[in-house]
Amino acid sequence: QLQLVESGGGLVQPGGSLRLSCAASGVSLDYYAIGWFRQAPGKEREGVSCISKSDGSRNYADSVKGRFTISRDNAKNTVYLQVNSLKPEDTGVYYCAADPYVTTTTCKLYDYKYWGQGTQVTVSS
Numbered sequence: 001q002l003q004l005v006e007s008g009g010g011l012v013q014p015g016g017s018l019r020l021s022c023a024a025s026g027v028s029l030d031y032y033a034i035g036w037f038r039q040a041p042g043k044e045r046e047g048v049s050c051i052s053k054s055d056g057s058r059n060y061a062d063s064v065k066g067r068f069t070i071s072r073d074n075a076k077n078t079v080y081l082q083v084n085s086l087k088p089e090d091t092g093v094y095y096c097a098a099d100p101y102v103t104t105t106t107c108k109l110y111d112y113k114y115w116g117q118g119t120q121v122t123v124s125s
Contacts, residue, residue: 032099
């Protein structure tokens with residue numbers, strides 16, 4: 001059974017950076033597409049960035065393009081989300097998700113079966 005654990009969140013000032021990690025246990029992530037999603041208070045969960053299981057294709061929400069970078073280290077069974085130039089509107093709980101059958105990078109919420117518990121990111125001065 002795949003288990004995902006996110007870490008790396010915290011309180012950061014506008015313009016700051018964080019590196020979020022999603023560590024997997026139980027199963028190799030080699031065969032899973034991975035997505036990062038976030039949920040702001042009072043809002044629906046939305047896709048931030050997704051990476052394929054095969055060729056490493058990546059997709060980013062328009063609101064984070066040029067600021068966020070998703071990467072995977074299969075040797076460490078971990079996926080990262082580097083978040084730079086943070087804005088207050090980036091505040092929320094960030095979740096990673098995985099699924100072995102997703103073949104696209106369109107970050108559709110309901111395509112992903114396995115979810116972590118989330119890590120809080122707060123951007124405030």
